[in-house]
Amino acid sequence: MDSLQSYLVIAALLFSMGIYGVITRKNAVAILMGIELILNSANINFIAFNRFGGMENLDGHVFSIFVIVLAAAEAAVALAIVINLFKNIGSVDVDDADLLKG
C-alpha cells in the first residue's frame, strides 16, 4: 500500500478535483482554492518521487519548498486582486469581471 503508485493516484485525484473546481466555480476565492489543490498535488508528486526514486539527496524537497513559496506569493497577489475587484464591481463572480470586453 505504501508504494509510489498509491501516492501518485492520490495526487492525480487531487489534481483532477482541483481542475474541476477551477472550471466550475464562479467565485474567485473558490477558484483560488482549486489552484491550491493543484499545487498540493504537484508537491505530493515531488516528494513521492524523491522518496521512491532512490535519489541520493533531497532535490525534490527543495523544489516543493519553492512551490510552497510560489503558492504563498500567488495567494497574496490573487487575494489583493479579488478584493480590488470586489471594491470596483461589487462582486467576486468571475463572470461579472468583463470590463475589458468591447
Place this chain on the structure above:
Amino acid sequence: MAENLFLVIAALVIASAFWVVFSPNLIHSAVSLLFTLFSTAGLYIFLYADFIAATQVVIYVGGILVLIIFGVMLTNSIDTPSIAASSKNQFIGGVGAFTIFVIQAAVIFNTPWHIGAEQSRDSTVANIGYLLLNEYLLPFEIISILLLSALMGSALLSRRN
C-alpha cells in the same frame, strides 16, 4: 497499523478535497481545505519529509488558509445567504477532470517506474539547508526577491485609495 493510518489519511485527503470543490457554502469549502492541507502534511510524514510537513502546516494552514478565509469574509456579507458559491459548466468540468484523471491513471499504472534503494530515515533539515545554500543558492535568492516583491505589490494593490 501504519497501513491503516495511511488509508485513513489518504481517504481524508480525497474526501475533504471533494468537499472543497463541491460544497455549496464557501466557508465550508475553506474549512474543508484545512483538513486537506493537514492530511497532506500527514502524507509527507509517511514519505519521511519531516521539514516539508512542518512547512506545510506553518505556511499553508497558518498563512495561506487564513488569507483565503479573510478573502471569503471580506468579499461576502456573512448575514446574507448569497455566500453560497454557485457553480456552472458542471458537465464540461466533470468530463474534463475525469478525462485528465483517466489519462494520469493510465500513465501511472503503465509506466515501469524505477524504484531505487530505501532512503535513510534521518532528519532532512540539515540536508535541505545544505542544498539551499549551495546548489540552489541562486534560485533561493531569486525566489526571496519574488516573494518580497509579490507581498509589496499586494500590499500596494489592496490599500485604501
